[in-house]
Amino acid sequence: MLLVLALLSVPVLAQERAVTGTVKESDGTPLPGVTVQIKGTTRGTNTDGTGVYRINVPENATLIFSFIGKTNQEVAVGNQNTVDVILADDSKSLQEVVVIGYGTQRRQDLTGSIASVSAEDFQKGNIVNPEQLVAGKIAGVNITPSSGQPGGGSQIRIRGGSSLNASNDPLIVLDGVPLDNSGITGASNALSFINPQDIETFTVLKDASAAAIYGSRAANGVILITTKKGRSGDKLRVSFSTLGSVSTPIKYLPVLSGDEFRTLVNERGNATQRALLGTANTDWQQLIYRNAFSTDNNLSVTGTALNIPYRVSVGYLNQQGILKTSEFGRTSASIGLTPRFFDNNLRVDLNLKGTIIRNRFADQGAIGAAVAFDPTQPVYSNTELYGGFYESIDPATNAPRTLAVRNPLGLLEQREDRSTARRSIGNLQLDYRLPFLTDLRANLNLAYDISDSDGTIFVPREAASNFNRQGINNIYSQKRYNTTLESYLNYVKDLTGINSRIDITAGYSEQYFRREQPTYPDVNVIGTVINPAGTPSDPKNRLRSYFGRVNYSLRNRYLLTATLRADGSSRFSPENRWGIFPSAAIAWNIKEEPFLANARTLSALKLRLGYGVTGQQDVLNDYPYLARYTFSDPTAQYQLGNTFIQTLRPEGYDRDIRWEETATYNAAVDYAFLEGRISGTIELYQKNTSNLLSVIPVPAGSNLTNQILTNVGSLRNRGIEFAINTTPVRGEGINWDLGFNVTYNQNEITRLAKVPNPNDQGVLVGGIAGGVGNTIQIHTVGYPTFSYYVYRQVYNENGRPIEGLYEDRNADGRITPDDRYRYKFPAPLVFLGLSSQLTYRDFNVGFTMRGNFGNYVYNNVLSSRTSYANFTSSQGFLANVVPGIYNTAFANPQYFSDYYLENASFVRMDNINLGYNVGRIINNRANLRLTGNIQNAFVITKYTGLDPEVAGGIDNNIYPRPRIFALGLNLDF
Secondary structure (H helix, E strand, O other): HHHHHHHHHHHHHHHEEEEEEEOOOOOHHHHHHHEEOOOOOOOOOEEEOOOEEEEOOOOOOOOEEEEOOOOOOEEEOOOOOOOOEEEEEEEOOOOOEEOOOOOEEEEEEEEOOOOEEEEHHHOOOOOOOOHHHOOOOOEEEEEEOOOOOOOOOOOOEEEEOOOOOOOOOOEEEEOEHHHHHOOOOOOOOOOHHHHHHHHHEEEEOOHHHHHHHHHHHHOOEEEEEOOOEOOOOOOOOOEEEEEEEEOOOOOOEEEEEEEHHHHHHHOOOOOHHHHOOOOOOOOHHHHOOOOEEEEEEEEEEEEOOOEEEEEEEEEEEEEEEEOOOOOOOOOEEEEEEEOOOOOOOOEEEEEEEEEEEEEEEEOHHHHHHHHHHHOOOOOOOOHHHHEOOOOOOOOOOOOEEOOOOOHHEEEHHHHEEEEEEEEEEEEEEEEEOOOOOOOEEEEEEEEEEEEEEEEEEEEOOOOOHHOOOOOEEEEEEEEEEEEEEEOOOOOEEEEHHOOOEEEEEEEEEEEEEEEEEEOOOEEEOOOEEEEOOOEOOOEEEEEEEEEEEEEEEEOOOOEEEEEEEEEEOOOOOOOOEEEOOOOOOOEEHHHHHHOOOOOOOOOEEEEEEEEEEEEOOOOOOOOOOOOEEEEEEEEEEEEEOOEEEEEEEOOOOOOOOOOOEEEEEEEEEEEOOOOOOOOEEEEEEEEEEEOEEEEEEOOOOOOOOOOOEOOOOEEEEEEEEEEEEEEEEEEOOOOEEEEEEEEEEEEEEEEEEOOOOOOOOEEEEEEEOOOOEEEEEEEOOOOOOOOEEEOOEEOOOOOOEEEEOOOOOOOOOOHHHHHHHEEEOOOOOOEEEEEEEEOOOOEEEEEEEEEEOEEEEEHHHHHHHHHHHOOOOOOOOEEEEOOOOHHHHHHOOOOOEHHHHHEOOEEEEEEEEEEEEEEEEEOOEEEEEEEEEEEEEEEHHHHHHOOOOOOOOOOOOOOOEEEEEEEOOOOOO
């Protein structure tokens, strides 16, 4: 009988043949774990770690390819032996479960404003910090790089800033660990400790109904970062990537060449000044900048061992800066374990991350020095004095002139400013489904965030920059300990009788923050104490919270979310310690209504309305309500005999200081058409911040200080967001995704004093270079924060500004500070992002573009270098000027003229990426993918400075952002 069966099976087997292929995502990345099934049968297989499958199929078979979050695809095999497939994102099922505060939620049940970007949609290339992954990707989120410094961070604003003096940064939650917003000594950016290659999703909670569950720290929005994890049943997969890049300066500030400067001095200077001229033609900016090289290498291992899914990764990044001597190095490692026990009732998530960062900080004073240093002088002198660098010398003493500009290259090469910072972040999260009540889960999260940093600053005694004090030989250090304990119960029940679903969460949170800040004496190279050590500090603060949330869904159409959080902060007195932060939101899934059941073109339509209150207590002073005495400056001491006594001085304080609160209103429409090929959202919002934590002037004689931190005033942000994501082309072997978002945000101060005074000009802010204590910005009721406060320039018939002549706005016949007016502001009124990704077979090409409109920048470089007084000094040295001097012909600086306010609107091509999937190599053991990127490809702007994107709006020789060319290689085994 066995022989007969075998003979009968021969023709059947002869009719089958092997089919192989590769399944990829829309960006060309191989997709492991895809189910490949023969239609009409139960036979199938899965793609391996490199996206490759192999299956025997009968004649005229059809294969079905399916994967969570992707659109199923059916392909008739015919007589093909190779069938390659690209699976497109399915808007209906993509991220069906969305990460929210303290848990997850079905996307269809969301009522708040939540935007999520996953790994396949991140920006590509030489990405050093996490926030760079989503720049330009999310409506309402404006990310402004602070500078081009290696490892430097960005200013993140979600729907505008909500505070004047407290933090405007969002809360960052990494795998359930709320991070401290304040910086780490020795690191240019606290987020640089997180390796972007480990990140899986980046979720932003924008409105209060979504963020209020975090209460006290959510006034500026919340960013939830989830890292990559192993999955149950994963086979061993090893991934290696390497990226090499070169960064190049894009442009230099226009200054006079040596010949041009000689001509100017000969025409405008006197005999003494002409005698100071040299014979060289030195381009100092060319000397201090360079082409910088970087490498980023990452290795990860994912799989399942002893039924425990795991992911282990290590990374090494070395990034040179285009400013000579600047460098950033990062070594990172992470371990993630996600086992499940007791029939999957106990879920364990263990995350451990460790990072070591090594920096060398360049003396950024060299940037301004390169603009101002005399271009007729050589780089090096004929003597060994001052390290051989040319410096302006006083012939009477043979010492560097006190106020002279220092040699830019000498500033860089004669300074060793190095730091090492170590940080570890980890948490253990236990989620247990109770066996006696399976709808109830108990969750416990224990987390820590600790760092330890130290650094040294060394300048040799012969350096002109510190000649009088005979060099610098200083050290510094800091330790930080942050711990978190959170626990909550979550009850989810489908009430089938009334076609409802209820989701209830109630919990407790406690966070502890401590910083150990030792102090060290300021010493020179030979060990002389220039300034004694100050008083070491060990500040601490604690947050304690109780929170609850109810989500209710009726017939999958009518949705309700209500949240309440009570927060207690040690930064406030016992009587003001607690703040209550409620929120509520409703949503209507209109598409689920019967009257739209047959609307095939319309895939989704939801209306959302929300309101909530969030809090703010994140100020630099941990004890603002306590009477305090601090030691005076070490240089201000009383002499008693031969003893010098350092005095104690009282600090100002407000016993009644309390929570700053932000109330947010949100209305939105979510939409999708053509089975999700067109989807997006339109949102209107308004944020009203009251009890502003603000530093205000104190009338003379009313206190022991001239400024005090207190609750005063209010401000408002309101705007509209529009986002659309489309798939214009979807076909066999080709897919094109296109996304666009635009945000309009208007900011206004609505109150700025406890007792309103219509004659009060406001609070002066925004210090500038030039003069002592000069400011160029102001906070005033009825105007945006940080509005510029300037004179209106008067011009002659040729359009040239007339020196010292401004509009007499109060018509008193004189030009006084009362004639200054509020004009423009640094924050953009409109910002947008445009992203495209086209995949054709094994190739993919894409770009990300950003734009800001309505933002203005005060060009402090021009205001400091466009007067004839700038090139000379009574101390006998010359300094360069910029060609703009021929447009102004100012004899003396005119710092407060609105002539120096420039429209800094721009469109920036942030990223252009190209990829090619080579396929399987090394005897089919690995898949190879090649990538190429150009970052900061071009900028379209009218701004005359180096870069129109200036956080804070005052351009005073910022570290320029480079253009980066990168080539990468990815291997998956």
